[in-house]
Amino acid sequence: MPDFRFVGQTASGREVQGVVTANRVSAAKQKIRQLSERHRVKVQRIQKRRTFIYKIQKEGEKPLKGEQKAFTREEVRAALEKLGYRIISIQPKLFNLQLKPPVAEIVTFVRVSADLLRQKLPFNEILQLLINDVQNATLRDSLREINNDLRQGKDSEEAFMKQEKVLGRFTARMLGLGSKSGNMADIYESTAKFLERKMEFRRNLKSALIMPFFTLLVLIGAIVFYIIKIFPDTVELIQQFGSDLPPMTAAMMDVSNFLSAYILLFTILFSALSVGLAYFILLTPKGQFFKDKVLIKIPVLGSLIHKTTIEIFCRVFHALYSGSGENIEAIKLAAEACGNKYVEHQIKSVSIPMMLNQGKGLVKAFEASRVFTRTSLARFNSGAETGTVKHTARQIADYYEKETVYKLKNAVEFVQLFIAMVITIVITGLTLLSSEAALVRPKSFF
Secondary structure, eight states, X not given: OOEEEEEEEETTSOEXXXXXXXXXXHHHHHHHHHHHHHHTEEEEEXXXXXXXXXXXXXXXXXXXXXEEEESSHHHHHHHHHHTTOEEEEEEEOSOOOOOXXXXXXXXXXXXXXXXXXXXXXXXXXXXXXXXXXXXXXXXXXXXXHHHHHHHTTOXXXXXXXXXXXXXXXXXXXXXXXXXXXXXXXXXXXXHHHHHHHHHHHHHHHIIIIIHHHHHHHHHHHHHHHIIXXXXXXXXXXXXXXXXXXXXXXXXXXXXXXXXXXXXXXXXXXXXXXXXXXXXXXXXXHHXXXXXXXXXXXXXXXXXXXXXXXXXXXXXXXXXXXXXXXXXXXXXXXXXHHTSOHHHHHHIIIIIHHHHHHSOOOHHHHHHHHTOSOHHHHHHHHHHHHHTOHHHHHHHHHHXXXXXXXXXXXXXXXXXXXXXXXXXXXXXXXXXXXXXXXXXXXXXXXX
16 A cells, blocks of 8 residues: 655644555545644645656766655655765656556465475565565565565554555455464465465366356357358258248247347347346445355355355464464454355354354354354364364364365366266257258259
8 A cells, every 4th residue: 555644734833744554545635634633733745655767877887777666756866865876867657557466476475485484584584585586566566665664663464454455455464463473484374375275266166167157158159140140041042942941940040030130139138237247246245245145055066165165264263363362353354364255244243243242152153153064063162162273273174175175176077067068969959950951852843
């Protein structure tokens, strides 16, 4: 998130300044307004930290180019002149688009950090190594800002949460908590495992659902094109010879005429329905809730998606429970990280209120949410009785990981087989239709 500096005067005329962090200018102005009202400061100007492109040179050396973030051009000039450089030019960077780095880059950063922490390497050295090696410019700049903030003594959670747009909200929160906890290596290891499993699951889900969906969509488009364009030309050729149309050919011709007459209407309706459904599911909270609720109940894949959600919840719960020590906070963050809005809603609206307001135990509260499997509830019950909830959560996560990895491969193969069967049936039907038309004999006029 960008930084905004404000400069103002107190009632006594003393000049003061401060820095706030916000996603947007409007949010920054609101924060600054609250601060000014609380401390009775009259704000004179607000400056956003920007990226400046500079060109400098030392005597007898080649000119150098680089980038530097600062609030004003004068700050960049003063810093470079202090280092003994002659300023050739300093210009603000006009197009400073920062696209979110690929998930694989973030996973690599967390995994390498966890491995190096296991080897007792200081975290500031780890950050410096990664800053030099990371290829993605956005991630590299974020790591550099985190390193600078930590060197200035800022709270680690605050430093990482500033980069939540780049790292992701949950990842930034976990890394921030881990950096000020006593088991930093364990939390980084759990975060890396969580990100790896989430990336693997999305890749497998894409293979199981998205690719078959587009395959069927292309198949339907090809069939419609055949019925509307190619098939009528064949029938017209038959009718020129005065032959009667066979039953299947006549029926298909009726379908072709119907589709041809209303193709524009069907196209508009299908496009509007697709856009509306995509907007509802992807961009509205109710749509995401509905999608996630239905997703865990679909045949074949629903059970695997449900178990993977529980696995991610347990893995995050294990890391936060051992790291922060706050039971309710650990449950809340694990629910947010599981990736399913329906499961998150049930845990937050049912389980947590039962624990806080009614004093119910962990297992009873989880059971009331109706989103946990019998196996996970049984294991949590055993862990609660023996005082090993943390260890039990890790066991459940590992168990469901092994089960879902194996079964998901079989499910993907089953879906691919189903798609192949559908394509085979369609091709067979079109072949029979073409064969029937080919066997038509023209009427004899003699």
